[in-house]
Amino acid sequence: MFTLHKESSSTKARSGTLTTDHGDIETPIFMPVGTLGTVKGVSQDVLREQVKAQIILGNTYHLYLRPGCDIIQDAGGLHGFMKWDHPILTDSGGYQIFSLSDNRELEEEGAHFKSHIDGSSHMFTPENVVETQRILGSDIMMILDECPPYPSSYDYAKNSMELTHRWAKRGRKAFLETEGRYGHKQQQFGIVQGGTYKDLRRESALFMAELDFEGIAIGGLSVGEPADIMYEMTDYNTDDLPKEKARYLMGVGTPANLLECVARGVDMFDCVMPTRNARNGMIFTRYGKVNIRNAKWKEHHDLLDADFPSDLCSKYTMAYIHHLIRNNEIFGLVLASIHNLTFYLWLMEQVREHIKNDTFAEWYPKMAEEVDRKI
Structure with a gap:
């Protein structure tokens, strides 16, 4: 269920x-x-306590292939398997099948595809992705779509x-005729398509x-089109x-993308970019x-941003982070990942606060310009 609290008076932003x-x-x-039941390099405790993630995304295509449905079912579902007792959204795998265009075949029944792992043949239908x-x-959960x-x-x-x-009607019917397995209610989101044709x-x-x-996603964007078209x-x-349903823009994007699309009425985002x-x-x-990684940071013994709540910014110098990243030290990759996720969630917190105070319209254009520039 989605409850709308506040709408910006000068943009379509809403909380x-x-x-x-x-x-x-x-x-x-x-x-x-x-994707595979883990945010790369970041533990579930850090996700919740430091990054302040409220919901994470898993991918049906990848989890179906490995570790497989039987193992996850034996663990009591993805929440139990990965020890994350907070909301999870799963993509249906439609985008992954789209990206495997050389190894898939679409028909009315569903999508035939070959595993990117071992070449084995599989088929997703609107019904079995619900199952x-x-x-x-x-x-x-998301419906099966073609991107x-x-x-x-x-x-x-x-x-x-x-x-x-047509797949959406079949997927909705399958959802309404089945029940969850673990004692909690599930929701299903539809996906808008249509390319770049209004x-x-x-x-x-x-x-x-x-x-x-229960909610509706905007799909088929962030697939190579210019930002202004998106x-x-x-x-x-x-x-x-x-208005009474959550709106999810799939696969987006940079911090500036998020700000611009919040201003256009979007509520939810995901992206591997951070x-x-x-x-x-x-x-x-x-x-x-x-x-x-740029050489100019090699001897930069200052903090990146002493007031920002992440160790990468407020504890370790840029020279040290440069050293770790340039040498592919795992600690550096972990620090950078935690920081970027913390920044994205911090930015969304700022967005919500500005919508609440009805200052979003004045604040976001300058912020979008700032976060997009190269230092």
Whole structure:
């Protein structure tokens, strides 16, 4: 259930609470990605206590392949398996199948694909991804969809959207006719598709709203299109999505992307960028992006940001972090990952506070510019 608390008077930004049986989620929110039941390099205790993550994301495709549904079911679901007693969202695997375009085949029944691990053949259908996510026991599950590439022709995007719609009806029916396995309620989100065509985007948004999902995601963006097109499509879609349902923009993005899309009415985000970029030496800060691998930091014996609540910023010097990252020391990769996630969740906390005080419209443009610059 989603409760809307406050709307910005000058933008489409809004704050709310998404209620699940494993806890309430204050929105707007960023979800750290734990593809295989772990956020790389970050323990569950640190995620909750330092990063202040309210919800994390797991991936049905990857967890289905390994460790497999039987093992997770024996552990009492993903919450028990990974010892995370807080909300979890699972992606259906549709995006992963899309990314395996050379190893998959779509048909009306579902998607045939070959494992990226051992080449074995599998099939996802709208019904069996519901069943798999019942076994995983996530608080929020996603429908099976097709994510069209960018660019796509109008005909391709239309046919893809219509397939997603047919799958959505079957997936919703399977969800409503089954029950969870572990004593807590699960929710199901629909996914809007339509490529970069406004009429298709509107048709898909209205279609998903009609199926009365517990929330609705905006899919098919952040797949290579320019940022201004992503913002345009997001802004257009949120006009047609019901106010009383949570809105989730999938796979987005940079700190600036998050701010711009909150202003366009989005409540939830996920992206691997904080941890993936951390492992490559990019540190996100409120003053901009730092490539800590650059030689200019080698003898920089100052703190990155003494007032920011992470050890990377307030305890260790930039020269030390540079040394760790350049030499691929695990401690450096862990510190950078924790810091970037902490920054993303801190940024969402600032967003919620500014929406509450109705100062978001004045605050976010300058903040978006600051966090996007290179230091």
